[in-house]
Amino acid sequence: MNIPQTSFPRIVVIGGGFAGISLARKLAKHEVQVVLLDKHNYHTFQPLLYQVSTGGLEPDSIAYPIRKVIKNFPNFYFRLASVNHIQTDENLLHTNIGRLKYDHLVIATGSKTNYFGNKQVEANSMAMKTVPQSLNLRSLILENFEEALLTDDLNERNALMNFVIVGAGPTGVELAGALAEIKKGILPKDYPDLDTRQVQINLVQSGDRVLPTMSEKASKKAEQFLEKLGVNVWKNVRVTNYDGRLVTTNTDIEFKTATMVWAAGVKAADIPGIDVSCLADRSCRIKVDSFSRVEGYSNIYAIGDVAAMLNDTYKYGHPMVAQVAIQQGKALGENLIRMIKGQEMEPFVYKDKGSMATIGRNKAVVDMRKLRFGGVFAWFIWMFIHLFFLIGFRNRMVVFINWVYNYVRFDREARLIIRPYKQKSAR
């Protein structure tokens, strides 16, 4: 990999997501050599992926070059590499571009979509975990309308204009809200010769409320917002299969649709080589102690979505959200420096700053400690926080300008089929 040997300890970080980047920033300018590996050369701001899928933002504005993050950090090296295996007995990584030795290893690989073993759902549904997947979804949505315009077959037309989103967590709720706004504000103008009133947006949730990780108040408010926007919310309905045309559930309810978006679960993006007894059961997250050290290893750490730090407060590990990843990255950075200086490490304590979700224009819900509210003010807070955490001044400016423009013009101009999805799959 052409990484020079130095007298500094080598810390290899796998993953330039929220956790990996905040760790890297803490290690900058210390006497360590840091090698950051990621299969993408950019950091993705995942909370805004749904806006890319729905034409509200260009993908470039929510992605940021990893090399730019570390450009002023001495002794930092980035390699575009996919890590395939960790050989723990040799302190060695196997990647698609070669092998690399580490003194300390940090796994910050995040999570991937969990299909719970359902291969048909995996093959036929759309995921929204990465920028390319979001662009695929954007293309598919738009291609569906182009096709609906052409077909004389009413069933086919309805299936093309019927959207099913599985999972009513923040991702599902935000996507459903955005689609409902497109139906209301954009489709009638773009497709005047199509009866876009027939467009159906179905949000299917196996539990008894939307946004189950937020307060009851937030769930109720969010559901009201969704209903106001015309989204059909199906609670206590579990999707059992999807063959590319028909969604079946554990009830009598079925949906004929050309588009099912799977936002029903994630699991850790773990890498082979770590002892499987270190994996928490349901999520496959890597079990770590309060210093983020992987159980049973002295020089391997895991942070962010991939890690499960089980304790009395978080029996299944911390929530898989950006704040946890950022805070764990910072805390581990400080601890690694302490350790290298021969000082004691400090246990990680999560400071829960609350959670929020937006359902659409002027509609959001916020849970902040004891404060729980929804509406326009919550929506402004949601926007401000997302702008604040975006990486890069240009990205903040571009997103801000886009939002102002979209708000004033009731528009989403990035509704472009740049890389057709259907054509690609057919090939």
Ligand SMILES: Cc1cc2nc3c(=O)[nH]c(=O)nc-3n(C[C@H](O)[C@H](O)[C@H](O)COP(=O)(O)OP(=O)(O)OC[C@H]3O[C@@H](n4cnc5c(N)ncnc54)[C@H](O)[C@@H]3O)c2cc1C
């Ligand atoms: C659609 C969506 C919406 C979300 N909305 C919110 C929200 O509103 N609020 C919130 O707090 N959280 C939200 N989240 C969750 C949040 O994005 C994650 O908790 C956060 O990204 C976790 O950070 P991380 O650093 O652990 O992983 P990630 O940010 O996922 O980064 C992991 C990195 O590792 C790299 N990688 C993975 N495997 C390998 C490998 N084998 N080799 C090399 N590189 C690898 C990936 O390319 C990636 O860059 C959302 C997530 C999604 C998908």
